[in-house]
Amino acid sequence: MALQDAEFEASSSHYQYKIRFSQAWKESVSMSGGHFFSCYISQECAAKGPRPRYPRVWRTKKKIGTISKSLKLVECIKGLSNVKEEVYGALDSFIAWELEFPLITVKKALKNLENEKEWKRIIQVTKWMLSKGQGRTMGTYYALLNALAEDGRLDEAEELWQTLFSENLESMPRMFFERMISIYYQREMHEKMFEIFADMEELGIRPTMSIVTMVGDVFKKLDMLDKYEKLKKKYPPPKWEYRYIKGKRVKIRTKYHDQIDTNSKVKTSATEANSESWVHENTDVSIDGCVEVIICICLKRLTHPKQIDKCLCIP
Template sequence: MLTTSMVGVSLVRMLTLRYYSPPDLIGRLQFLEFPKKVSNCVVCAAKGPRPRYPRVWKTRTKVGTVSKSLKLVECIKGLSNVKEEVYGALDSFIAWDLEFPLITVKKALKALEHEKEWKRIIQVTKWMLSKGQGRTMGSYYLLLYALAEDGRIDEAEELWTRLFSDNLESMPRVFFDRMISIYYRRQMHDKMFEVFADMEELGIRPTVSIVNMVGDVFQKLGMLDKYQKLKNKYPPPKWEYRYIKGKRVKIRSHNLREPENGNKEVNEFSNESNRDYESNSDELEVDQYEVPELDEPEPEPGESLISPSVP
């Protein structure tokens, strides 16, 4: 006995065979053949492939921290040096942000540092610190560097004193290097000796640039005995580590630069030996085989070349 479902299925088959025979069905499906090569086109089921045209509504404005930081730099470049005007422009720039755009401000500071806009760096950094954001040693180091380059030595010394008193035993060595470079460039020998004496008291080993600057001052002042003790206590290293294409490589430090008369920038002089940077393998002698270990004598404890109360 036939059921209702069986009758429905047979009726559908009869209608299919009546109106669409297999040859006709195959002929109608010939236009659905897809091309063998994949191309940048959209296959339409009724009219074939449709070519792609460039969208006229596509915008070229990039949304991100890089473009936003460039807008921030352009926003404050044309302003005067009045504090209220600069702070007001910065406040209006971040008015619609739900959170403080710290990454944007950091990238803007990098762009200003590249253009050597020291006044703007000081203003933006102080504004950022007043908001309670970006209170890192990197921000304070950039502010110290900008104050020194702008000629505001009193503010730089005040910032250095406050940072040194707050972080007595955890002060990074680059800050000592920066302050000694500032005093060396301006021939402030007494304060330079004080910073060097603080380094020895804290047990911080000076970099090659610091030893060269202090030794050069000893030679200028005729203190040859101090100069000889300094060279014996901190001899130049025979080996140093650098990063070449992301790999840590031990190389000979035969091309260490001597201190100059301050004609070049401080940044090129003071940070050349304590920063790991990438360089070409053609310019360096890389020992690919066995390399002896560092044979640098450690400074003797309790012995200081300079007392804090040097006249």
Template structure:
């Protein structure tokens, strides 16, 4: 049987002296020419402490929170924050925007998002939706409409459904019924099936204006779903809508609360792929897609649109 073994390392010096190292020699130790082994010390510019994106995003938020609303001051602070970065810290900025959104700092979200877009970074539909939401919450309706028209003209047939829902919600809160009907008509012309909140808001406006015939046509064309999907411990579970209505009336089910799994159907996991994805998944997909890459037109043929 052939057996191969490594021989011990042999070094020769200038005086032609042979230094034979032991078998348990550590190869990470550098050997001097005639003074024996010495330890390898770490470089001065290397640090053992690694800063993650979460701590960086918190520092970014703290860096701009105490500043005024002057554009040059905020942009200067953001430029100095990323001055020593080799690449644009896109993940850090995205997490910072999420922190600002939880704190409802809408002006800071607008400033950071516009600064990021001016650098040519993060030009995804998720970033544009964050900017649109911040402009609407800050009361800057004209800028929100301008952004919406720009995105809608550039991505006519690939506009995500969540943008239509957001604009209808903005007009519904401000009782701008004509513009809301225009957005709803554009959805039907493009063949985009409206979500349950959109149908509810449009139906409420029809009832308020006394258009009961159009309200009945709307409910006939888009009946309320019998099932709804919720995420519980990372799994998508199907729930009956009537059970949800009862729980909502009693104030039991909230977005932040967990629902017992005993209330659901046993065959819910087998039938989980029969319905559209939730708005949470849509937002996750938006961050990964660029404008023009998302197609929301379903393959099914739609009926004639409801006249508004």
């Protein structure tokens, strides 16, 4: 019994020593600021996987509340005059308390102004945004080009086009060519229109059907029918086109091909009517019944007057 009591006291004293050591270790860690404990936790996190990274504050992409802000921006601009300093001052005061430049808000405001056809305000806001070094994308430049053209400032639109075309010679989007050709087409500036179309062919950019129709109409007006035929042969209208509807690629029949089908039907009906009138003019009324049957058969099968003449064998 004495031996068992001695062993129990020794084990209990050893256990008490362990408890005291652990408590002292925790107190020392807490006094040192917990650096060792934090390092130990970081090692455990690294063993399990990468630590979670929080998004940077200066690269936020919050879209909540941007619609109301864009409407406020539009209302703030509408009541102002066209003086540059006044408009720029109002825009600067609008974003004065923003940590970042509200690019999404300004883009939505520009879209609202475009729907309302406020072209002067679009030019002012876009130039202010570009002066801040923000939103320098091809979409912004296209909106500015469109606004300048709609506002009647053709010189500035041409200057912007020349700078963009010289900087992005091989990567110029096709919609810019289409917009400039439509601008010149509306103003009947045919030479500049042909220059842009020639630049497209040199760069190997296939024109859209709207460009082909505009250039073809100009060829017809100028009585350049040989060039018109070459253009139609080189760029025939496609039968199908692809559109994205709710994220899915859908195959749709083009309107240009339907127009060509209707035009061909109208032409065939017109030729048939002309052939019938020609037969009634060049044949006598006193013809035998067998000849009348031959005329009906020829009208059904033949369309050209010379073929009908051979069939009838009229002296």
